Amino acid sequence: MSPDYYQYLDLKEIPKGEHLLLQGQQLTQVYILLKGKVRTTHITSNGSTHLYSISSPLTLIGEVEFMSRQDVQNDVFAMTDCECYVIDVIRYRDVFMKDLVFMTYICTTIANRIHVATQNFSISVNFPVENRLASYMLAVEQGDIVEENFVEVAQMIGCSYRQLQRVIKHFISLGYIEKVKRSVYHILDRSALEELGEDLYFT
Structure with missing residues (x-):
């Protein structure tokens, strides 16, 4: 964004386990992820949870709803302690809509988001479970440790x-x-998982 708009950014720490966005709620904040890792999932009408992406810095979160003015489409969950710049959408949406640099970045981000969603859907539909699990483990590991609710992972x-x-x-x-x-699992042979999980669940 243009330097004149830095004054509208707030720095916020988000602890592991907290939601940045909740599906179905009104968008009140857009996040720029500076540190940490977040997971984006969608809950369908039958209660199934599907993985869209796992994002690392620098990632814009909430940009689709910012542009569409619709309610939040997906849950976004902090997988680790995160640090973000936050834009108050209620107060500053119209201000940022006038920043050509920011709007160009949003358009680029949305185009990339569509590409990633298509890729991740392809992984979930076309790849065996071995490849999907290897991809997921590599995407979420912290220091070669994977700690997850695997009932939820199976759904995702x-x-x-x-x-x-x-x-x-x-x-x-x-x-x-x-x-x-x-x-909780410890990755012993990273190269083997990388060979299986060549296509990763990332943004």
Whole structure:
């Protein structure tokens, strides 16, 4: 954005586990992710949760709703402690709509978002569970540790929990990962997962 608009930014820390956006609510803030990692998911009318993307800095969050003036389309969840610049949409939407630099960036971001959503949908539909799980683990790991609710992971990557457990056990038998404790795994062979998960769930 143009330097004149920096005055409208607030710096905010968002702890792990907190939502930045909630599906169905009115958009009140747009976020510029500076540190950390967030996950974007969509809950369908039948209650299924689908993974859209996992985002790292620098990522704009809420740009589609900013432009469309519609309610929030997806849940955005802090997977780690995050730091963001925040734009108050209620107070400053019209101000930022006049910034050509910012609006150009939003258009570029939305185009990229469509590309990523298409790619991630292709991964979920066309790739075996082994590839999807490897991709997901690489996307969410922190220091080679993956700590997740794997019932939710199964939903997000489009398979049954039983299928997911079979693949996890297979990865353990091959020495790709080891179980640390319930819902926590340590990546032992990163290169093997990278070979399986060449197409990652990233923005």
